[in-house]
Amino acid sequence: MKFKQLLWRIWQQMHPLQIIIFALLSWAASFIALRSIGLWLVSVKNDSVVLTGTTTRFIDLFGYGRYDKLLNSPWLIMLKYLGIFAVALVFFIFFYWLYKQRLLRKQLRQINVAIAEDQPMEQESLIPEIVQLEESIEKMRAHQAELIEQEQEAQQAKNDLITNVSHDLRTPLTSILGYLSYIHEDRYRDEVELRHYTELVYGKARRLHKLIDDLFDYTRLESAEFQIKEDTLDMVELLRQLVSEYERSAAEKDIQIVEKYTVENLKVMGDGMQIMRLFENLFSNALRYGASGKKIEISAKKEAGMAIIEVSNYGAEIPASELPQLFDRFYKVDKNRTTTGTGLGLAIAKSIVERHGGNVFAASKKGKTTFTVELPLSNL
Numbered sequence: 001m002k003f004k005q006l007l008w009r010i011w012q013q014m015h016p017l018q019i020i021i022f023a024l025l026s027w028a029a030s031f032i033a034l035r036s037i038g039l040w041l042v043s044v045k046n047d048s049v050v051l052t053g054t055t056t057r058f059i060d061l062f063g064y065g066r067y068d069k070l071l072n073s074p075w076l077i078m079l080k081y082l083g084i085f086a087v088a089l090v091f092f093i094f095f096y097w098l099y100k101q102r103l104l105r106k107q108l109r110q111i112n113v114a115i116a117e118d119q120p121m122e123q124e125s126l127i128p129e130i131v132q133l134e135e136s137i138e139k140m141r142a143h144q145a146e147l148i149e150q151e152q153e154a155q156q157a158k159n160d161l162i163t164n165v166s167h168d169l170r171t172p173l174t175s176i177l178g179y180l181s182y183i184h185e186d187r188y189r190d191e192v193e194l195r196h197y198t199e200l201v202y203g204k205a206r207r208l209h210k211l212i213d214d215l216f217d218y219t220r221l222e223s224a225e226f227q228i229k230e231d232t233l234d235m236v237e238l239l240r241q242l243v244s245e246y247e248r249s250a251a252e253k254d255i256q257i258v259e260k261y262t263v264e265n266l267k268v269m270g271d272g273m274q275i276m277r278l279f280e281n282l283f284s285n286a287l288r289y290g291a292s293g294k295k296i297e298i299s300a301k302k303e304a305g306m307a308i309i310e311v312s313n314y315g316a317e318i319p320a321s322e323l324p325q326l327f328d329r330f331y332k333v334d335k336n337r338t339t340t341g342t343g344l345g346l347a348i349a350k351s352i353v354e355r356h357g358g359n360v361f362a363a364s365k366k367g368k369t370t371f372t373v374e375l376p377l378s379n380l
Helices: 001-015 015-047 049-060 064-071 074-117 126-184 191-221 235-252 273-290 320-325 345-355
Strands: 231-236 256-261 267-270 295-303 306-314 358-365 368-376
Touching: 074 358, 126 191, 126 231, 191 345, 231 235, 235 256, 235 273, 235 295, 235 306, 267 273, 267 368, 273 295, 273 306, 273 345, 273 358, 273 368, 320 358, 345 368
Parallel strands: 256 295
Antiparallel strands: 231 267, 295 306, 306 368, 358 368
16 A cells, blocks of 8 residues: 555656656666676676586586576566566665655755745645645644634733723722712711611622622632532422522512423432522523513423523513623623623523533523523433
């Protein structure tokens, strides 16, 4: 197989006239080499008493005719030409190696000139070794460009994170400082107004605390050192527990929670606290943005080895162009950032799902927004 590849490479790299010239030179070189070796062997035989005696004894026993017939037999002649062909092939391969080395040096010089002058190189004329080298260099360049792009994206993400954190920290802090200055300077009219300012400061402080907690949770989940516990969780039982916890909040907003479970035994492996946090974020999001729809639907089913859980709310439809960005940190559909969320809830939800080997995505159509979570089923 390698010999065929060598012949094909020679045919691709050399002109037919060059091949003919190399073949003639190889045949001539092999003939001269074997002729020289033959003459040397004859001289060795003539100088050797043992070899000369052996030849003379063979002629005496079988006759000169038998000796001459043996020397000119078709098998011996065929063996002689096969030897010439084998030696010629060795010479041809040697000449081809010299030619390829010369061509390699020439093309390397051409590549250096092309790189120095920033000019393209014709690949059709390049030998396979140079083509492989150029392809390897291009792969290295592409990998380096990809690493640079990733570094730039990471730097931009860090800058965006600092900008968003600064904005979201400054807003409640500004309000807290403003209300505290009223209290500090005794600028309130009575105890009722003092109580009002205190409640406002307390609310802003709680929002600030929530933002810091969410930011800490997000960075912890994104860290490679964070370890996910592996417990067997019954998702239907977990969802029912969460629904019972959120029923009061939903009732205060006149929202009905509808449960639809097609299976009762829906087991997954995962960290119970993190999975609970995942659906708490989705439930809170549904209550916050689905108040006008008056209904939240929770469903769970089993499909293709995955637990499929959907949390749906009814209300304002999310534009399709914004759906892929919902899980970005600090992203809010409300561009004026007037909503009370921290902008990290869905980003945290996505990180939790991905750390468990699952997937989460959103769809919004005809006033219904659905968040779908896919988690691998437990084999136990």
